Amino acid sequence: MNAIASQLVAASTSHIDPDIVISARDLVKAFNSEVVALDRASFDIKRGSFVSLVGPSGCGKSTLLRLVAGLIGKSAGELSVLGHGVTGPSHDVGMMFQRPTLLEWRTAVENVLLPTEVQGATTDADRRRAIELLQLVGLRDFEFSFPRQLSGGMQQRVALARLLQTGANILLLDEPFGALDEFTRERLNLELLRIVDDVEATVLFVTHNISEAIFLADQVMVMTPRPGRLAKIVDVSFERPREIALMQTPEFNRLVGEVRSILGGH
DSSP states (O other): OOOHHHHHHHHHHHTTTTTTEEEEEEEEEEETEEEEEEEEEEEEEEEEEEEEOOOOSSSSHHHHHHHHHSSSSSEEEEEEEETTTOOOOOOTTEOSSOOOOOOTTSOHHHHHTHHHHSSSOHHHHHHHHHHHHHHHHHHHOOOOOOOOGOOOOHHHHHHHHHHHHHTEEEEEESTTTTOOOOHHHHHHHHHHHHHHHHHOEEEEEEESSSHHHHHSSSSEEEOOSSSEEEEEEEEOOOOSOOOOOGSSSSHHHHHHHHHHHHHHHH
């Protein structure tokens, strides 16, 4: 590469912040040219951060996750992951949904191995990794159980282990604990924070629950009703590790009130 070409490359990349892993500018998604699900959203998500996305039903939260995952295409604006425009699914991005969608005829470890099998033949190392991940999410001694033998919370743990098996370092979670009882949900929130810290992942987490959004996140992105716009990004400065008792503190309740006020103002 000659000197002039090197200067041009340097000029084109100098503005890219290596700590920003997801970036959007005036991002728009419309369906059938009529329903605008997401309207001119702009944001940056830093490497290793946990960002919650909260808002009313139909405001575009899940649509935004699917755009980042490359499952659907944008209508307008810019969206990049790890410095590259999103044109389709990427091995760097993994997604988990509200329902675990486990295969009933496969054991927990066999379900976790599914992403590896899709990519090709599994190895003994893959199998050992799957067992380690199940133990990481708190399922020691349940590695060879079938889904029917597991509670709803345990099945979601299997789904989380399967997500980690992909090796993705950007994790998109679409209301993964929304169907669980509050006690199980709180326990899994604590487990999720521990696991995310262990694997040093970047997380974008969709929820309807304001308290859950604040408890988990470094930042909360607050969405307006359709057409979904990004009303405000609220910083959450609580130190980690976090405990459930945090939810009883005045500062936590102040943030809950702030987010609720933002939602109520739209």
